[in-house]
Amino acid sequence: MSENFCYAHPHPAVATDVVMFTVRDERLELLLIKRANDPFRGIWALPGGFLDIDEDLEACARRELEEETGLSGLYMEQLYTFSDPGRDPRERVISVTYLSLVSSNRLELRAASDAADAAWFPIDQLPELAFDHGRIVALAHERLLAKLEYSTIAFQLMPYTFTLSELQSVYEILRGERLDKRNFRKWIQALDLIEQTGELRRSGQHRPARVYRAKNRGEGEIQIIK
Amino acid sequence: MSENFCYAHPHPAVATDVVMFTVRDERLELLLIKRANDPFRGIWALPGGFLDIDEDLEACARRELEEETGLSGLYMEQLYTFSDPGRDPRERVISVTYLSLVSSNRLELRAASDAADAAWFPIDQLPELAFDHGRIVALAHERLLAKLEYSTIAFQLMPYTFTLSELQSVYEILRGERLDKRNFRKWIQALDLIEQTGELRRSGQHRPARVYRAKNRGEGEIQIIK
């Protein structure tokens, strides 16, 4: 492979990496791909890859995510840009990282080209990670928990419709504590961001639950609370 | 100038830009430099420049800031990474931006090498800005106001010691509203983040003010409130 792209000053490579979370089986889970190539061949890593010269960073993150896992059209926000000169053994690589969320009902993965394998891991049972991806995941986890408190980011983890018990369960799993059912319902209803669909959801031998949806599901809108 | 740095794939250039705020003369002010070179020669812009191949991004931001203005050792946090493919007319440039704050007592500027001139502008009287720097400033301003509400970022705008009236004044200028003196003092003292130095500050024909300092001035530590 010849080296045809030349500059008067050295340029770092620029890549994106995506920290994709979901909640399922009562746990917060993280999406990883097993690297098919060196460096770190066979080691788990965040989905991501190098920036094309005419796309912006978010488009790059979405493209790489879809290429490696088949996931598309999800909530995605810029997290942080990592630039330690030694973070990639090949060459100088700046990584712009994204935090992304997907609801548990649409996480069918399809492993593809540059990833040997893709899988979900519980956040407290992660394998060894390539590069500085452990640090990136830690920052993303922290950001997610912080945004829970003052935004409606948790809706991004819900299907299009959901019951209040399902929503409460997601908050409980992320915060790691039980919440009072009456207080939770009072709070979420007072925010005036969800509405009933009119349907009922039946499951198991108990009273059916009312079904709700987010009011302004502008595909990825986050409201700041208060 | 020959083009000696060659790669197998095209690499964007990576630069940092610094949004530096201070409060003086009862106003929020922004630091700008007048560009000495094309493109946008003679137009005001944020201090910043290209990443050296062996420094990390924050070091680059600090270096460029010091080269262009003489300011160093200040609070600095990563803001956002801008990547619109058309944002720089010369070549593809990714800009990693930083939000920085300086207290009004140490803002002696020294114009240097690549900046024809450096000056402070009131935030509501900005000149036309080069590149997408207007958008960057808007985002930084928004972030600063948001962090006021839940962090101690405002201390970064204060000198090492200050009176409660001076601190209150900074909050009032940033938030654009008057605050009740008793409530402000109750709130700030309850946070337990400042302590008296024991000194009194005399100024004008009125009672002298007690002098305070931030408790853990670890040069750039921000506390999250609550």
Place this chain on the structure above:
DNA sequence: TCAAAAGTGTTTGCTATACACCCATGA
């Protein structure tokens, strides 16, 4: 009829806000 989750209000404590006067100094 039983088990299991859905659904519903009131009381209490704390935090945020509104509000007015005396103090110490320099001119």
Place this chain on the structure above:
DNA sequence: TCATGGGTGTATAGCAAACACTTTTGA
């Protein structure tokens, strides 16, 4: 002595947290 900003406390309202029982369904 007067003008100027420094310094202080209390009452009220709104929000957050604690807390237990009835309803509806499927097996």
